[in-house]
Amino acid sequence: MIFREQYRRYSLIAIIICTGLILIVYLKSFWGGLLGAMAIYIMLRELMNSLTKKGMKPGLAAFILLISFVLCVLVPLSYALALAAGERKCQPREQSYSIP
Numbered sequence: 001m002i003f004r005e006q007y008r009r010y011s012l013i014a015i016i017i018c019t020g021l022i023l024i025v026y027l028k029s030f031w032g033g034l035l036g037a038m039a040i041y042i043m044l045r046e047l048m049n050s051l052t053k054k055g056m057k058p059g060l061a062a063f064i065l066l067i068s069f070v071l072c073v074l075v076p077l078s079y080a081l082a083l084a085a086g087e088r089k090c091q092p093r094e095q096s097y098s099i100p
Helices: 003-026 028-053 058-087
Strands: none
Touching: 003 028, 028 058
């Protein structure tokens, strides 16, 4: 290879790596959402494929799966978390004042 081609290739690789590192650092707060979206995709992928093979439009199948996932998983989970958080609240102590 010619020196210029190697220089361009390594420069492009360095730019891509630097851009990737910058994105990873600045998008830390979105990692939870991205991982959750990937998990939901993996869970619902087979159902989506089976619904579309049966003749359902992809948009309608996605809507049905999204609504069913929210109703069957996220709503009960949010209620359970709310109950758990409610039990952890500090209860005010009753103070008894005694007359000396």
